[in-house]
Amino acid sequence: MLKHLKEKKDVGFFTSIAGLMNSCSVLDLDAFERTQKAEGLGVGSEGTAGEKNMHDADFTCALFRFLQLLCEGHNLEFQNYLRTQAGNTTTVNVVISTVDYLLRLQESIMDFYWHYSSKEVIDQPGKDNFCRAITVAKQVFNTLTEFIQGPCSLNQQALAHSRLWDAVGGFLFLFAHMQDKLSKNSSQLDLLKELLQLQQEMVIMMLSMLEGNVMNGTIGKQMVDTLVESASNVELILRFFDMFLKLKELTSSSSFQEIDSKNSGWITPKDFQKAMEQQKIYNPDEITFLMSCCEPNMDDLIDYREFTERFHNPAKDIGFNLAVLLTNLSEHMPNDPRLQRFLETASSVLNYFEQFLGRIEIMGEQKEIFADFHSK
Structure with missing residues (x-):
């Protein structure tokens, strides 16, 4: 054609x-x-x-x-x-x-x-x-x-x-x-x-x-510019994924399983909130938000397994690519202080995916070497 x-x-x-x-x-x-x-x-x-x-x-x-x-x-x-x-x-x-x-x-x-x-x-x-x-x-x-x-x-x-x-x-x-x-x-x-x-x-x-792309190149700078201009929105997105990534850690912990001693998968809203407070991985605003996302059944019980899977899986998929994007950007723009602030905000998400992140170097058609990050 x-x-x-x-x-x-x-x-x-x-x-x-x-x-x-x-x-x-x-x-x-x-x-x-x-x-x-x-x-x-x-x-x-x-x-x-x-x-x-x-x-x-x-x-x-x-x-x-x-x-x-x-x-x-x-x-x-x-x-x-x-x-x-x-x-x-x-x-x-x-x-x-x-x-x-x-x-x-x-x-x-x-x-x-x-x-x-x-x-x-x-x-x-x-x-x-x-x-x-x-x-x-x-x-x-x-x-x-x-x-x-x-x-x-x-x-x-x-x-x-x-x-x-x-x-x-x-x-x-x-x-x-x-x-x-x-x-x-x-x-x-x-x-x-x-x-x-x-x-x-x-x-x-x-x-x-x-x-x-090359280190400190135009595209990397423009992407950082865009993220900085949308800083409050990017932080909300990162916080959203961070909350739901931690949810798996919460519900699979031994202390949480003690609350659901019968292993039924159901828990009262009061116990769910108490478990989040005891784990100390969420601040009060995050706990309030997560509780607002829960919908108890007619018996006033929360299906915490379904709730966890509902949000954890997409958070894991998209969060991984966000981690790759920020890691890539940090390689392209190593000296940009604005990006460093984003990396600090995203530190919890980045730490979560660090064990899953692999790095290889690829030679392009023009014999240039660039890094590629991927799932291990």
Whole structure:
């Protein structure tokens, strides 16, 4: 396909791709509110509020999946050709067009977040819209990752000088505040799972941005800049994962098992809180938060095993990649005092994963050596 595009100098293919991206819809809060209001009044609007928004989500995913597959297997030639088509009368930067769409999508998700921020729970139409947008966002991050893996250094540089960091900063805010909100009600857990998967894809993309880069380079600095600008949100995210990583340590301890002497898996809220206080691994605010995430059954008992697994597994998966990202950054930016403060904040998470973290050195195509961190 690449050979055909180069031989034919097919400008139309790339202008069509850019046009399709531009026409891909994002969440529309105004349309959502109008439809909700109409349904509430019983005036019979066409379809539901969920169906009105991002009706083309499947097509949008297919479009970005197609672009991802063009670069599959570190296809460096196609990766570069998507950025610039040398010899064509018109050149289209598909890489930057992808970022433009991602930013539009992130801003529209933010609109919905503010709409629901004062509500205790997100209703079903809201969840449907969030899930639809998150599914598309996951695909866009997968596509961006494929654009740069290998690494494709010129695409990395193009992204580094784009508005990608604005989108990343916006998503960091959403992750920090939505995961806190969604954890407190079991009806929201499906949406929380989707949100955590999106966070995973974004962290993987950020790791790919660092792949093959030099010490104290532009991309490392820009990434630290982004984290510093979102410092309060990053700290909330790290704290969230740290709390749930410790949960396994708490519930598997001998002192905790003494409380559940019958090994039933159930415990009273009072005993659960007392156990957290006695272990001294949580501060009072963290204990209050964890208790707010518990939902006792009709007998006023907590299924602590289910509660632990519900949150510990995603915390372990995403927390590992966050640990890899921060460790990678510390290698790229060893003398940045701002990063050192983040490493101190993340010390508990980093210590948890230290035993699982392996390091190898890879020689790139230009004979450069760079470190790669992975699960042992």
